[in-house]
Amino acid sequence: MKLQGKVWKFGDDIDTDAIIPARYLNTSNPEELARHVMEDADKEFPNKVKRGDILVAGKNFGCGSSREHAPIAIKAAGIQAVIAKSFARIFYRNAFNIGLPIFESEDASQGISEGDIVEIDADTGRIDNLTTKKTFTAKPIPPFMQELIASGGLIEWTKKKLEKV
């Protein structure tokens, strides 16, 4: 599967309060959450972001709260994928569990600028910056996470597991 989109760039340590502020957590409706995505990092972002765009960030993306609302808001805003130098642990889990494609690459995080068009090969982790013609490789996705993706997320994986029992 290939994902192509225009890049929005963010810095290090983007926390879950920046991704979706707690004042909006009195709902878990994805569309409502999407209307406030990244609002405290960039007030205009919810108006600027377009379906199919890609986020590129620095280290420790998604640090802080365990709120699954964070990857849900990103996904519901139509963002196809997130590339970062590193991800905070719970965000990493949540993204796989709900089916938001994420890719870890220090080189890509540094070598991609806002507005660049990138193409990600989700199967191989190859990231092409079509604007600058540079190529990067994301860290391989662990086999268990690949199994989760292949099953369609943790809920489907759990269903299958319970059926076997």
Place this chain on the structure above:
Amino acid sequence: MTITEKILASHCNKKEVHPGELINAKVDVILANDITAPIAIKEFEKIGAKDVFDKDRIALIPDHFAPQKDIKAAEQCKMLRDFSHKHGLSLYFEVGRMGIEHALLPEQGIVLPGDVVIGADSHTCTYGALGAFATGVGSTDVAAAMATGECWFKVPESIKFIYYGSLNKWVSGKDLILHTIGDIGVDGALYMAMEFTGEVIDKLSMDSRLTMCNMAIEAGGKSGIIVPDKITEEYVKVRAKRQYHFYNSDNDTNYARIIEYDCSKIQPTVACPSLPSNTKPVNELSHITIDQVVIGSCTNGRMEDLRVAASVVKGRKVNPNVRMIVFPATQLIYKQALQEGLIEIFIDAEAVVSTPTCGPCLGGHMGILARGERAIATTNRNFVGRMGHPESEVYLSNPAVAAASAILGRIGSPEELGL
């Protein structure tokens, strides 16, 4: 093996586990709150399981936007109640019995040494203070675990922190953990277990240990943990309603890192906006004026915290430019504070005392900051907009410093009040 590896091995029927290994482990307690449980409940229903794996091991606690702050929050809280009734969950806590989850579960003896605990709340790592493996996960993880009683984990590497020397006056567990996060950074322990050890930890109260483990996540940690000892035994033996197990770390264990701190060099520490790692000694910040003081939260809303804060404000008045809000973390703590006369001290000082709630810590309710306002809080996060307007600011400290700052109207230490 480390204590973390031993607990995880015992929960997946293995003799040994190693860092990096992926395991499926049995969980002893599962937790979610009024923010995270609604998604977990919806996802659980998609699985199609008839019932939960164990109705006595799932704690649903409406503490974030409760007492219900608005209609939407009330609808979310109601989902917890309805689900708990439907499945006969014994660990549902209605307002009046409810406390802040990470204070309530240890206090009630629901989480115990040797347990594996997952919670859809990042501060689930608090229970490591009891010698449990406890970690925050997402709502979907909780949904799956409610059906199966299991959760997948990557066995974490461990960092050993050794605290030696003796504590300076007004320095508590909060200062040790803020100092540590300031040293290693907000991703300094990413994916790792933070094991707190040393002669200072050996003498540290359970309340301060809970504070330290609570903030492991602020260094990116998967968990914080302290090997159980006499202090743990004293705390749990009067609370536990089931068996528990003490695990320890072997002497020849390989740690990813070993970091030592001479506590005589650690002063009361404040984390400045907008990361918990942005720490400074309190005496470098005496020029910072404040509008609000918050004492409470899963980090510092326990008896030790309220006693220290009360000792600082006793016989004094909160600065006229400041509002001070105190949140006892549970009903039991509230009652004990009442019996010890602490509530009266706070009211006489012109502070307000609230029902237990996470409230302002995450910018929910009960003390939200306006644009340009500044708070010092005993909470755990000072991200942009954490307590209200994106242009408000939060400084993090221990309860003694927060209380002294309330009196001074600016950031300061109890020593400035002659204490």
